[in-house]
Amino acid sequence: MGILSTTTAICQFRVAGDLPAGDLYPWIAEHLARQAFQSIDQGVAEQSVGWVHLDDHRQMSFDIPAAFWRDHYVAFTLRRDQRKLPAALVKAYLQVAEHEYLSAHPGLNRVPKQKREELKEAVRLNLLAKTLPVPSTWDAVWDTRTGIVTFTSLSAPIIELFETQFKKTFEGTRLxxxxxxxxxxxxxxxGLKPALEQANLATSDAAIDLIRSNQWLGWDFLLWLLHRTMTDSSEYCVGQPGPALAGEPFVAYLNDRLVLVSAGEAGTQKITVAGPQDHFREARTALAHGKRITESTLYLEKEEHVWKLTLKGELFHFASLKSPKVAIEKGEHVDEGSEREAAFYERMYVLEQGLQLFDSLYGEFLTVRLGAGWGEELARIEGWLAGE
Structure with a gap:
């Protein structure tokens, strides 16, 4: 699901490294063009990876601003075409080729090893020539004001592919x-930097260390929010920059689905609590016995607008993120290009507003979690879990 879809999945990065001073447009255009997607429809190549247009995945030229430039956004799509041959198919055709070879060489009881490898490669190339590549695409939007890149996949191999391609394209940078x-x-x-640094359990600045050593952030955030969902009004105020005005109210709460995990001698145990919840009794029992919330469905509401997402607590990936719908006008007298561009800006507006609400919620949690009153807050949460 792409960035323009009402429901999508996103993760985010910051661009680090050296960027040219001044206007980024010519530099980005040149580098996207160098790594543009190359079609493999007419060959036997097994894979091709490169950049295409966000609006049209068949277009791969970046010589005009409309191809990728949207005010302060750079919007492009990673495309990968792959040819895949089922192992059973290759095996079947190889058996036919070996039979034909032995028929032509009656003095042999079996195909020599080197010849068998040659036959296998010939079979593979012949099948590849008859197989159309299957395309896959993932959208990326780079906000050049903030340096944040939003990417529409949560698959670890695809994220790695994107990071590699981005670094290869924009030399001197990394995500x-x-x-x-x-x-x-x-x-x-x-304001919270000293307390956060003191609470940091990582021993290095490596991302993997910061993630694994500070899983308590995701665990405690979801536990705190579950408690607030059941015992408070769930009302918060905008406290982070973005489209919404500072101080505007919004509502945030957990519902529908929780994933709880515990690790012990018997291995990792996972419990999924699904369906609308009134009291979260099953989840509270699991939490009281030492399990941690690692994933949950989160609702964010502001006026008549609703954002629904599945928050992955370990990485803060946003799965199944459903934002307020953006309508694309269609008709005989509608300029499709202008309408798509307008829809893009509106889509980014609602997406960024949802992320602004999430950051405001996270900021309120951090104020409590890193403050002097966390001990009392935790005691209240533990009392609630115990049914007091």
Whole structure:
């Protein structure tokens, strides 16, 4: 599901490294063009990876601004075409080729090893020539004001492919994942920085260390929010920059689905609590016995607008993110290009507003979690879990 879809999945990165001073347009255009997608329809290549247009995945030229430039956004799509041959198919055709070879060489009881490899490669190339590549695409939007890149896949191999292709394309840069600790640094600001650094359990600045050593951020955030969902009004105020005005009210709560995990000698145990919840009794029992919430469905509501998403607590990936619908006008007298561009801006507006609400919610949690009153808050949560 692409960035323009009402429901999508996203993860975010910051662009690190050296960027040219001044206007980025010519530099980005040149580098996207160098790594543009190349079709393999007429060959036998097994894979091709490159950039295409966000609006039309068949277009791969970046010589005009309309191809990728949207005000302060750079919008492009990663396309990968693959030819895949089922192992059973290759085996069947190889058996036919071996039979024909032995028929032509009656003095042999079996095909020599080297010849068998040659036959296998010939069979594979012949089948590849008859197989159309299957395309897959994932959208990316780079906000050049903030340096944040939003990418529409949560698959680890695809994220790695995107990071590699981005680094290869924009030499001298790299993508740094916005994981819970990195997001806490951005949201907490200078005011919470000393407390956050003191609470940091990582022994290095490596992203994998910051993620694994600070899983408590995701665990405690979801636990705190579950408690607030059941015992408070679930009302918050906008406290982070974005489209919504500071101080505007919104509602945030967990519902529908929780995933709880515990690790012990018997291995990892996972419990999924699904369906609308009144009291979260099953989840509270699991939490009281030491399990942690690692994933949950989160609702964010502001006026008549609703954002629904599945929050992955370990990495702060946003799965099944459903935002307010953006309508694309169609008709005989509608300029499709202008309408698509307008829809893109509106889509980014509602997406960024949803992320602004999430960051505001996370910021309120961090104020509590890193403050002097966390011990009392935790005692209240534990009392609630115990049914007091």
């Amino acid at each position: 740094v994942a916005i994981h819970p600790y990195a997001r806490a640094e951005a949201v907490g600001g200078e």
